[in-house]
Amino acid sequence: MIIDTHIHLDDSRYNDDLDEVLNRARKGGVERFIIPGADPKTLDRAISIAESNDDVYFAVGVHPYDMDSFYTLDFEKYVKHEKCVAIGECGLDYYRLEGSDEEKENEKLKQKEIFTLHVEVAKKYKKPLIVHIRDASRDSKEILLNTNASEVGGVLHCYNADEELLSLAKEGFYFGIGGVVTFKNAKKLLNVLPHIPIEKLLIETDGPYLTPTPHRGERNEPFYTTFIVEKISQLLDLKQQDLEKITTANAKELFSLA
Ligand SMILES: [Zn+2]
Numbered sequence: 330m331i332i333d334t335h336i337h338l339d340d341s342r343y344n345d346d347l348d349e350v351l352n353r354a355r356k357g358g359v360e361r362f363i364i365p366g367a368d369p370k371t372l373d374r375a376i377s378i379a380e381s382n383d384d385v386y387f388a389v390g391v392h393p394y395d396m397d398s399f400y401t402l403d404f405e406k407y408v409k410h411e412k413c414v415a416i417g418e419c420g421l422d423y424y425r426l427e428g429s430d431e432e433k434e435n436e437k438l439k440q441k442e443i444f445t446l447h448v449e450v451a452k453k454y455k456k457p458l459i460v461h462i463r464d465a466s467r468d469s470k471e472i473l474l475n476t477n478a479s480e481v482g483g484v485l486h487c488y489n490a491d492e493e494l495l496s497l498a499k500e501g502f503y504f505g506i507g508g509v510v511t512f513k514n515a516k517k518l519l520n521v522l523p524h525i526p527i528e529k530l531l532i533e534t535d536g537p538y539l540t541p542t543p544h545r546g547e548r549n550e551p552f553y554t555t556f557i558v559e560k561i562s563q564l565l566d567l568k569q570q571d572l573e574k575i576t577t578a579n580a581k582e583l584f585s586l587a
């Protein structure tokens with residue numbers, strides 16, 4: 330059994346065949362799905378999917394690309410929902426910064442402020458964090474440490490293989506591994522993977538993005554966790570079944586799933 334800990338089922342690319350996507354995954358051994366919050370405009374759709382499927386959960390948060398909606402998001406209303414399991418995805422993404430150096434610095438400051446506010450919300454409601462980090466490892470780690478985010482812990486989703494982040498395992502953070510691990514150019518991740526404590530490993534697709542080999546170029550979906558698990562178990566020299574058991578237990582522990 331597998332838990333897809335990061336799957337954007339509220340994305341419009343699943344509108345036409347969501348039930349088939351879920352059923353394919355279930356038949357392939359996926360027993361739970363977590364929809365991270367990213368864009369508040371599709372949050373109500375995420376909730377309705379979670380309400381009509383026992384095995385689907387959701388998180389509430391604002392992706393660094395959508396920061397402005399943070400202030401109008403009514404966290405309290407969502408966080409008290411019985412299927413809400415985490416705060417996020419939130420974090421820092423310096424990959425697409427635009428404009429002059431000064432504009433870039435201002436954008437970074439704003440991202441840091443909103444990320445910090447997410448940590449405060451997570452601590453207030455005692456929910457783990459789903460953290461998105463791209464080209465911003467140092468600042469992200471600093472914020473997580475300075476805000477005592479270890480009180481709630483969380484997952485560094487789509488872990489970027491930066492060794493600097495590995496020490497966060499001691500602070501209650503897990504490492505979400507997805508399709509990138511199957512890519513030919515994923516050398517860095519392949520080298521770092523054995524250094525992640527196995528009890529801190531989680532499986533995710535991040536669908537519809539980051540589709541694993543051999544389906545690259547197509548829409549990603551939770552059924553493809555199979556390819557991710559297969560690859561990781563080879564790398565760690567573990568039986569696929571054992572890896573599934575361990576990562577599923579890890580996800581249940583972090584997100585308090587029954
Ligand atoms: Zn992300």
Ligand SMILES: [Zn+2]
Nearest residue numbers: 335365418535
């Ligand atoms: Zn995501």
